[in-house]
Amino acid sequence: MISLKIDPVAKPRMTRRDTWAHRPVVDKYFSFKDKLVILCKKNKFVLPDKYRVEFYIKMPSSWSAKRKKDTLDKPHRQKPDLDNLIKSVNDCLLKEDSTVWYVEAKKCWWDEGKIVIYTLK
Numbered sequence: 001m002i003s004l005k006i007d008p009v010a011k012p013r014m015t016r017r018d019t020w021a022h023r024p025v026v027d028k029y030f031s032f033k034d035k036l037v038i039l040c041k042k043n044k045f046v047l048p049d050k051y052r053v054e055f056y057i058k059m060p061s062s063w064s065a066k067r068k069k070d071t072l073d074k075p076h077r078q079k080p081d082l083d084n085l086i087k088s089v090n091d092c093l094l095k096e097d098s099t100v101w102y103v104e105a106k107k108c109w110w111d112e113g114k115i116v117i118y119t120l121k
Contacts, residue, residue: 002045006035007113008055010080011088033092036115040093045117047093050102052118055085056110068111076107089115 009032012025040046057076059068086105090097102120 001116001118002040002043004036004039004043004115004117005112006032006039006115007058008032008080008085008107008115009088010084011091012084029088032088036089036092047089047100047117048119049099050120051100052104052120053086053089054116054118055082055105055107056112056114056116057107058113059109059111071109073108073110076109082107089117 009029012023012029014026018026055076059071063071082105085107086103087097090100094100104120
């Protein structure tokens with residue numbers, strides 16, 4: 001199990017134009033990718049072919065304390081989509097993502113952004 005204190009970022013749909021015209025969403029994704037790779041290398045973590053991942057999305061600072069308390073650890077039912085979050089983890093941590101054959105995943109609200117990955121047997 002590894003807990004990474006990093007705000008989850010979904011993998012954007014990229015086009016050829018992104019190679020020369022930098023969109024903010026693509027720049028944000030590549031910044032996330034660099035940080036995630038560094039954190040995993042620092043912790044000597046290698047993504048297995050069967051894993052469980054939990055994405056904790058940071059609540060907006062504009063929310064009231066009551067709303068934050070009520071929403072803590074509740075399902076996150078808006079963008080980014082869960083499948084795009086999984087794609088971002090696979091893309092960042094695997095050379096060939098076809099090796100993954102089983103993934104359990106969830107995303108929910110939390111005080112801070114983080115990604116928790118469990119190795120399944």
